[in-house]
Amino acid sequence: MAFTHRHLIDITEYSRDDIMLMLETAAKFKEVNERRIKQVPTLKGATIVNMFNEPSTRTRSSFEIAEKRLSANSLNFGGSSTSTVKGESLSDTVETLCAYKIDMIIVRDKHAGVPRKIADLSGVHVIDAGDGKHQHPTQALLDLFSIWEEKGSFEGLNVGVVGDIAHSRVCGSLLPALKIMGANTVAIAPPTLLPARPDILGADEVSTDMDSVLPDLDVVYMLRVQRERLEGAPFPSLREYNQLFGLTQARDRLMKPDAIVCHPGPINRGVELDSFMADHPERSVILDQVYAGILVRMAALYLLLGGSNDGIDA
Amino acid sequence: MALMLKGARCIDPQVGLDEVCDILIRDGKIVEVGHDLSMEKGEERDLTGKIVVPGLVDMHVHLREPGYEQKEDIASGTRAAAHGGFTAVCAMPNTNPVIDNAVGVEYVRARANEVGKCRVIVSGACTKGLAGEILAEMGDMHAHGVCAFTDDGHGVQSSGMMRRVMDYASQFDCVVMPHCQDDSLVGEGQVNEGVASTRLGMLGWPAEGEELEIARDIALCRLTGCPLHIQHITTARGLEMVRQAKAEGLPVTCEVTPHHMFLTEDDIDDTYPTALKVNPPLRTSDDAVALVEGVVDGTVDAIVTDHAPHTDWEKDREFELAPFGMIGLETSLGAVLTNLVAKGIIDYDKMVQVMAVNPRAILRQEPVKLEAGSTADLTVFDPSEEWTVERAGFYSKAGNAGFMGCTFTGKATDAYVGGYATMEDGVVVE
Structure with a gap:
């Protein structure tokens, strides 16, 4: 079945089949997480920015582990050093990130609608890691x-x-x-x-x-x-x-x-x-x-970035 | 210098006029309205196919000067007004500094005389700094030409203070124009409480936050006798309260905006369009329908824009951080012609009533009529011109138009203030 989504921002855009594929893919990643060396080369070379504009430990850690287990290059961007604190607009921040030539932005923000705005601005894949009181x-x-x-x-x-x-x-x-x-x-x-x-x-x-x-x-x-x-x-x-x-x-x-x-x-x-x-x-x-958080985040990264199947079978 | 407007359909319900005729203007006044007029010397304009009405007045406009000239100033805002077909606007006092004393009033009047492209009617604050705590010098401001008082942008939170405002204002022949918003209910509300707030995951701005102050201010109108004009009403129940107050004979009037009639909370989609972030917020489609009914049955006295310019960088950000407001001067007439007149919901007489006649009456301005002796403040529009709202066409500095991309039928082509052309063939005259 074809998975055509570029982003994971609004769950209501996903069909029952999309969600089942996500869950089934997550289940397959269990095996990776039970190995002695818990890493596969699936997303080697992909650059993912974890843009956490609001304090978060658990969600960010979960994403980081998922990224590392798939061998993606990840960059943590945010926290108290965010450019927003220095007065930079969201648009300028995103354009700066894009100039790094990245592949995906995982975003947590205290304001609703920010992930969609980033997706529209950046053109890269976006996962909403929680936006205000809106979605997660x-x-x-x-x-x-x-x-x-x-x-x-x-x-x-x-x-x-x-x-x-x-x-x-x-x-x-x-x-x-x-x-x-x-x-x-x-x-x-x-x-x-x-x-x-x-x-x-x-x-x-x-x-x-x-x-x-x-x-x-x-x-x-x-x-x-x-x-x-x-x-x-x-x-x-x-x-x-x-x-x-x-x-x-x-x-x-x-x-x-x-x-x-x-x-x-x-x-x-x-x-x-x-x-x-x-x-x-x-x-x-x-x-x-x-634990499921690690699995579904690996699945989301994998499906959205269109990683090859080698990772799971490797 | 004489000016002859030839061949337009002239409409003015005040004098029962609706026919193709000529208007002769001299020294800023209408000299004659009739058929086959001629003059010895002067400029003649062929307005065949156009419609001439008494100059439109937008009684709710933020010109942003002094203090926020990056958003708009009196030069650009009055040009936007002229371009939209308005010959007068009422400027709101929430500038920086706030227009809460005679010095501020004189500043705005002087700037308008110097750089303005339409008449600027100055409103003054009810309370100092719009803080809702101490009376502003209403008497002095009135002596310097203010004819309406408002803390627009804020509701006066204390009922006792609002009573004092209205009691005090009642000694001048002036209307008090409240922005109805109970802060303890509205809080940090971003969009209409209900479907939109739930769907978008943002704090709601409940209808009741507006309706409570409408109810209170009507009660205070009854208590003080002070003329009351409810600003930018948005809800069906709020309008019903005004309807009942009018039936009771209270001196209550109200206004609505094109955006609250023609846009709803459903238009705020998951792109979080900040141009649609306005205060009060866009309401339900039922509310919008009720507002239009209010225009039809006369409960609504005026259509106003609440023209609220902001810079691109202020609006281009997170919805919850963007400021409230949209611009409207250059889209108002097109929106009303397209959505109300062309659909047969109201006729031209009604449009003139709510966009020219009533605003002047509420603001205690001399009436403008299409008859000899009247001041020649006139709006000319082409009822059949089709156009699309785009940034490139604006005279306003701002681009936060809620109707961006909409196609309208009907556009102002010419405007005259005191007999002088402020716009000709769609271009503001410099």
């Missing part, structure tokens, strides 16, 4: 990968996403991605943390009553309480949040026996997740998600 497509893909590994398919799966949906770029990609794959979705949050139109994102249902919804869920996706991104105070206290929307040990009995728990990390223990759930040997797939 590789996170959605790694979430799908973990769910797929556990559940085998998406059709008819009941997935509940709990927490700060209004300010979550994770949800901006995950909810539409789940809809594309045929899952049923329910957004669970206090009204102060819901976007104006959850249906536009892809939420089939909205609930403020976690306990009434939990028994139906195959996947419970807990969002991080983003303390740094909460304008005003959308709930009275972390204590009350934990009581109403935290996945506590007490809620375990409400869940399906085979329900799994996902979280994009980093976890606020005692807020959205009790340690009992975070470390639950059967339910928690949180560390599998981290």
Whole structure:
């Protein structure tokens, strides 16, 4: 099947087949990651810029590892030394990068729409590593990968996403991605943390009553309480949040026996997740998600840069 | 020096005129409107196929001078106005320094006299520095020719302060023109709260953030008796409040922009076009339809552009960092002719009413009529000229036009201010 995308910016531009190809490719990269020397020459010679204009450790590390395992040349560009801090415009920064003759830009920015703008300006491949409150497509893909590994398919799966949906770029990609794959979705949050139109994102249902919804869920996706991104105070206290929307040990009995728990990390223990759930040997797939991040990012780099098949088979 | 405009269709609902005739102008005034007029000496213009109306007035324009001349100045902004067919604009006071005292008023008036290509009606701030805290010297500004007060760009947040503004302003024959925005609701809102804010992943600017202040200011109008003109109304419910206030007999008027009527939040696609970032934001298609109905039924008194020029480098950046505003002086008439008149939604009489007659009345300006004795401020347009909006054609310094690339039918060709041509055959006269 032909994969024709040049960018991974908006997950809604990807079809079910595109996403399945991405997941299947990711699965093939498992073998590389289980070798003693975890590197293949697939993207040798490709230059990838990790343009992280906002602090990020986990996502950037995950991309860097994926790039290195595929032998791409990568350059970290950003942080507190960004040209933006010195007053350079985004356009000028991107044009400067392009003058380096690069092949791909991985971009994280606190402003929505930046990856698209970079794609239009640069002409090189672009992966959105999170733009403002908008999207974070590789996170959605790694979430799908973990769910797929556990559940085998998406059709008819009941997935509940709990927490700060209004300010979550994770949800901006995950909810539409789940809809594309045929899952049923329910957004669970206090009204102060819901976007104006959850249906536009892809939420089939909205609930403020976690306990009434939990028994139906195959996947419970807990969002991080983003303390740094909460304008005003959308709930009275972390204590009350934990009581109403935290996945506590007490809620375990409400869940399906085979329900799994996902979280994009980093976890606020005692807020959205009790340690009992975070470390639950059967339910928690949180560390599998981290590993899946490497796999789907390798897959995305590979498919977008059109690497030869040698890498996987080598 | 006499000027004869020959053969145009002359339309003025104020005098019940709509027929092909000649207009004779001398010493800045209309001397005669009639058939087969002749004169002994003077310039004659053949305007066959064109339409002449009382000069258009845009009562909501940011000329940006003093302080932001990189975006626009009085010379370029008034040329853009003339090019768009306007013979007068009302300049907003949110310059740097803010026009909140008589010195500022005199500066703008002097510059307009020196370099302007249309009349510049100066509005003054309601509060010092637009901060919403201390009354500006409205009396002094009024004595220096200000006929409207506004803190445009900001809502006056405190109800008590807004009451004081309106109470105080009511002693002058002046309208107070609020920009309705409740900051605690709007916050850092970027686009209409709802589909657009969710789809684009940006903070929403809710309709209620505008409607609450409209409701409040109508109540304060009732309390103080001060004439109230709601700026750039964008929502169906906000308009309904104005409709009810008018039915009650309150001295309330309002304005809408072409962009809020003819563009919607759905036009903001995933390229994050910053030209469409305006304040208040583009709303839903239902709101846009309601605004057009408001023009038709008379609830809307004026069509204005809220011409808000910015430099390319200010607009060419992240959507959330780009400033609000789009330019409109050179596209307004074309947009209205194409989207309202040509479609039969309104007739020329109504267009003249909302783009010339009512703005003058609200701003306490002498009426301009197509009859003997009136000041010869006239707009001439070709109703059939098809043209495409492009940067190259602008007299404005700025290029942040929301209608860029649109094709319109109908374009201003000539404009006269006090009998002098400011534009002839589509070219601004220098």
